[in-house]
Amino acid sequence: MSSRSIKLFYSPVHDFIHKSVVVAEEVGVWSMIEEVPVYPRRHGYSIAAINPLQKVPTLALADGTVLYGSQTIVEYLDSVSVNGIHVYPAAGLRRWSALRRLALADIFFDVIVRIGQERLPKEPGTHIVKWNWPKLLRALDQMDIDIATADDFDIGHIGTLQALTYLERQVDMVLPSPVPKTFDWREGRPRLADWFERAIARPSVASHYKKPFAGEDSPEYCQAKIAEVLRAQGRTPGPVTLPSVDFVAPETADISAH
Ligand SMILES: N[C@@H](CCC(=O)N[C@@H](CS)C(=O)NCC(=O)O)C(=O)O
Numbered sequence: 001m002s003s004r005s006i007k008l009f010y011s012p013v014h015d016f017i018h019k020s021v022v023v024a025e026e027v028g029v030w031s032m033i034e035e036v037p038v039y040p041r042r043h044g045y046s047i048a049a050i051n052p053l054q055k056v057p058t059l060a061l062a063d064g065t066v067l068y069g070s071q072t073i074v075e076y077l078d079s080v081s082v083n084g085i086h087v088y089p090a091a092g093l094r095r096w097s098a099l100r101r102l103a104l105a106d107i108f109f110d111v112i113v114r115i116g117q118e119r120l121p122k123e124p125g126t127h128i129v130k131w132n133w134p135k136l137l138r139a140l141d142q143m144d145i146d147i148a149t150a151d152d153f154d155i156g157h158i159g160t161l162q163a164l165t166y167l168e169r170q171v172d173m174v175l176p177s178p179v180p181k182t183f184d185w186r187e188g189r190p191r192l193a194d195w196f197e198r199a200i201a202r203p204s205v206a207s208h209y210k211k212p213f214a215g216e217d218s219p220e221y222c223q224a225k226i227a228e229v230l231r232a233q234g235r236t237p238g239p240v241t242l243p244s245v246d247f248v249a250p251e252t253a254d255i256s257a258h
Pocket of ligand 1: 011040041053054055056057068069070071106110113
């Protein structure tokens with residue numbers, strides 16, 4: 001792989017931890033990655049042409065191969081480790097423990113995303129929050145139990161960092177009832193809280209966490225990178241039309257490049 005040959009389409013919001021970034025750092029491939037900022041809710045950032053789910057993160061290799069689902073992306077990055085480090089433990093119980101904790105943390109993340117969607121003006125229904133909030137509380141308790149036996153740093157821990165920091169970000173922005181306005185996941189979970197303080201001091205985390213993104217992040221840049229990927233796939237990019245509204249419902253998102 002040549003320098004910066006992998007494009008990482010992701011939301012460059014560094015007040016929560018991104019598994020893809022931490023894994024790329026841990027396995028020594030961060031220098032091969034070109035960051036492509038995508039703000040999924042803002043106009044001009046549709047990546048539907050390369051990911052039908054219109055979700056970030058999405059990874060594009062030099063040959064046009066596109067990977068999505070953060071689980072797929074991090075396992076791929078782990079498989080191309082250049083320093084011998086792997087965040088997926090080898091086959092056996094340690095691996096399944098890590099994958100279970102990764103699933104716990106990732107589904108936790110999806111639930112946070114769903115709760116965040118309650119801010120959308122045309123999607124009311126706090127029953128969704130009431131249904132999901134207990135799941136998050138139970139997941140936090142499970143994380144607190146799991147972390148008691150942590151003597152390493154694996155993909156499940158990285159997922160947990162993302163899940164906890166994303167929850168914190170969402171709580172800061174206020175989540176609908178019954179999520180408390182001042183909810184702190186640390187309360188009643190001292191083991192998880194202690195571990196978190198140590199984990200965020202790791203270089204792979206500390207180099208990005210709470211550091212504002214400093215690169216190019218315009219919609220034009222994003223679409224130029226989409227066009228590069230399409231060309232690498234042998235496809236002809238269509239004209240880019242930036243919609244005039246802030247929010248584009250998935251069903252009306254720009255699919256002109258298809
Ligand atoms: N389970 C997915 C979750 C990805 C996800 O929900 N990403 C959010 C980032 S905040 C997103 O793309 N939201 C835009 C949308 O849901 O349309 C994964 O792990 O890749």
